[in-house]
Amino acid sequence: MDTSTLILIGLVTVVLIPWSLWKWSDHRKNKLGQTLHRDIAALGDDVVPISLHPEVKLETCIGSGACTRACPEHEVLMLVDGHAKLVNPLSCVGHGECLRACPVGAISLVFGTATRGVELPRVNTNFETSQQGIYIVGELGGMGLIRNAIEQGRQAAMAIIKAGRRSVVADYDAIVVGAGPAGISASLALISHGMRIQIVEQGLYGGTIRHYPRAKIVMSGNLDFPGYGKVRRQTMSKEDLVELWDDIRERMQFPVREGEKIERIAKTDAGWAVSSAGWNSTAPNVILALGRRGAPRELGIPGEELNKVHYRVIEPEPFADKHVLIIGGGNAAADCAIALADAGASKSISISYRKQEFMRMRLSVRQRLMTLIEGGQVNAYLGTEPVSIAETTVTLKGNKGEFALVNDAVIVQIGGTLPNDLLRSVGIELVEKFAEA
Ligand SMILES: Cc1cc2nc3c(=O)[nH]c(=O)nc-3n(C[C@H](O)[C@H](O)[C@H](O)COP(=O)(O)OP(=O)(O)OC[C@H]3O[C@@H](n4cnc5c(N)ncnc54)[C@H](O)[C@@H]3O)c2cc1C
Ligand code: SF4
Structure with missing residues (x-):
């Protein structure tokens, strides 16, 4: 082989092949970006990120x-047609x-977006x-x-400590509602300054992190916990973070009441009265x-109070060997059905939705769900609503009347309620932001 042929082969190996692979992967990403973007656009105005998010000029x-x-x-x-798109x-x-x-x-x-504002409290x-x-x-x-x-x-806890607002007539110096990272950190600062506090949490201590997918890598950054110490790690797994929360709780002897959803806050002579259905x-x-x-x-x-009724699915394992009914017609309901079908361990998976068609879900999710329904892996009861839940059955009502399904577990995925009504009822001022900082 002469030198020029060798140079040509070298060029093809070192430059052309990597360049083609790079272009091919770029093309694939652009196609995927286009699909995801169309998918989101099809949902129209309904998609508003819950916190700060990028807007691309x-x-x-x-x-x-x-x-x-x-x-x-x-x-x-992703890059779609040469521009970054959310x-x-x-x-x-x-x-x-x-x-x-x-x-x-x-x-x-x-x-928020230009057409859908997000209401935020003024602080x-x-x-x-x-x-x-x-x-x-x-x-x-x-x-x-x-x-x-x-x-x-x-910062909020330090402001409370600085203001010195304590009371001899009230039950506590401060009540912290919500045991996620913000509530945990505030509680740590208050406790380490000798404040008498109570933490109340509607679900489980730990906050949103408890609901991350298994083994999610969390971009935590360096964390500085008042009175507990610094954690110098840029990333950690969900499980490591939950372990850290539990260690904080144990070492600082946190007074946490779990399962108390705060529904009312009112002014009294002793300060603010904070109440759930069974606690005040x-x-x-x-x-x-x-x-x-x-x-x-x-x-x-x-029957909704039965232990078999769930509002979140973190892992499919607890639903193995069970007849499961999912209630709802949005992305969350479909994601549950897909996750359970992929795990392949449930006895049966059914989905009940009050409308005749699945409209409020991303196109790709809808297509995947329809494939599972057509393949008989998921039973769809469209145009039905649950009427009652019993230990071994669920009664649904459709346009032909009521009927019962054999059932071991119900997963309710019909959305959530933001706490803005609670904030308004206390007289907290809210501002609406339309695609603004
Ligand atoms: C899938 C996912 C991945 C994420 N990844 C990252 C990441 O890698 N890095 C990062 O920094 N952030 C990440 N985040 C964001 C991060 O989880 C949140 O910003 C953070 O948890 C907010 O903390 P918080 O304490 O304000 O609220 P939360 O963690 O949401 O905690 C609020 C708590 O208040 C409780 N509560 C609500 N209402 C009531 C009531 N009425 N009465 C009693 N209790 C109530 C809730 O049950 C909850 O436990 C992610 C979020 C999600 C969903
Ligand atoms: S880096 Fe990703 S997750 Fe973070 S703001 Fe930008 S788009 Fe959102």
């Missing part, structure tokens, strides 16, 4: 792709790495609301991320660290 974007590479989440931002807004958690990575400043972080620099003594920290204030929640919780206490300071995921909406039918 198309006229400035040069399509460098720096933001898509910098984003730590999966397929949230193809999966609901998975954006507001890291802001995209903004920092963009070389031409085409990205800004905003709340001062100490996170105190328009009601003296009530503070809002963490994602409920609009700012996502664990480290922001921890820092805001600490007073304090001059209240820290609301409720997050923005809301409380799961309930069906309000007989």
